Amino acid sequence: MLENREDELTTVRVQDPRVQNEGSWNSYVDYKIFLHTNSKAFTAKTSCVRRRYREFVLRRQLQKNAGLVPVPELPGKSTFFVGSTDEFIEKRRQGLQQFLEKVVQNVVLLSDSRLHLFLQSQLSVPEIEACVQGQGSQTVTEAILHYAMSNCGWVQEEESRPALLPGGDLHGSCAGLGSPQGPSCLETFPHWSDFGMDDTHSDSPDEPAEPLGGRREVQ
Numbered sequence: 547m548l549e550n551r552e553d554e555l556t557t558v559r560v561q562d563p564r565v566q567n568e569g570s571w572n573s574y575v576d577y578k579i580f581l582h583t584n585s586k587a588f589t590a591k592t593s594c595v596r597r598r599y600r601e602f603v604l605r606r607q608l609q610k611n612a613g614l615v616p617v618p619e620l621p622g623k624s625t626f627f628v629g630s631t632d633e634f635i636e637k638r639r640q641g642l643q644q645f646l647e648k649v650v651q652n653v654v655l656l657s658d659s660r661l662h663l664f665l666q667s668q669l670s671v672p673e674i675e676a677c678v679q680g681q682g683s684q685t686v687t688e689a690i691l692h693y694a695m696s697n698c699g700w701v702q703e704e705e706s707r708p709a710l711l712p713g714g715d716l717h718g719s720c721a722g723l724g725s726p727q728g729p730s731c732l733e734t735f736p737h738w739s740d741f742g743m744d745d746t747h748s749d750s751p752d753e754p755a756e757p758l759g760g761r762r763e764v765q
Contacts (some may be wrong), residue, residue: 554584555585556581556582556585557582558581558665559579559580559581559643560578560642561576561577562578563577563635563636563639564596566598574598575599576598577598577639578595578596579665580593580594581592581593581650581665582750583640588662589687589690589694590666590690593664593666595664595667595668597664601671602642605617605645608658608661609659611656611658612658615655617652617655618648618649619645620641621637621638621641621645626706636756646665649661650665660675662690663677663678663689667690667692667738669689677689746763749757
């Protein structure tokens with residue numbers, strides 16, 4: 547649990563890694579990112595999205611906009627792994643959580659609308675950039691609220707439901723907004739190749755990968 551300002555608390559968790567398109571050539575692992583806060587900086591007080599490692603390419607834009615303010619590092623790049631797949635995925639999950647924990651504590655980074663769309667909507671990285679540049683069909687706030695109202699941002703798993711905020715107030719992105727049986731944050735989102743950003747050759751959000759040499763890739 548992270549304290550941004552006095553009496554303002556933000557919890558961000560990276561959890562529930564899942565293999566998508568398992569058994570196919572374009573399988574990958576994505577992670578649930580759960581956020582719960584009473585900070586005025588966030589539009590939705592509870593949200594849940596799923597992101598894959600490559601979408602953290604957003605870090606580059608955050609660094610560009612932050613100027614001299616350093617952006618935390620992402621977990622190490624890896625074209626292939628040696629050893630247990632589960633161990634690698636867990637290590638990456640921990641690294642991504644540490645990255646986000648540090649990011650949401652940084653006032654400069656927290657002021658970037660890209661970060662909010664990344665954490666509180668299921669827009670792809672190209673769609674996030676278009677929204678921030680005013681080229682999308684919605685404003686940043688509208689995109690976040692639309693996702694929250696659609697019931698997609700609500701955490702349906704019982705063990706992941708947020709605790710009450712100080713004062714007994716429970717703010718959820720979908721609290722009281724329709725049935726908990728609505729769409730979950732497990733919904734799929736467009737593949738990078740749909741936006742001219744083919745990600746089938748690199749495990750890193752920053753650099754192209756070397757050939758796998760026949761070893762299985764963890765995405």
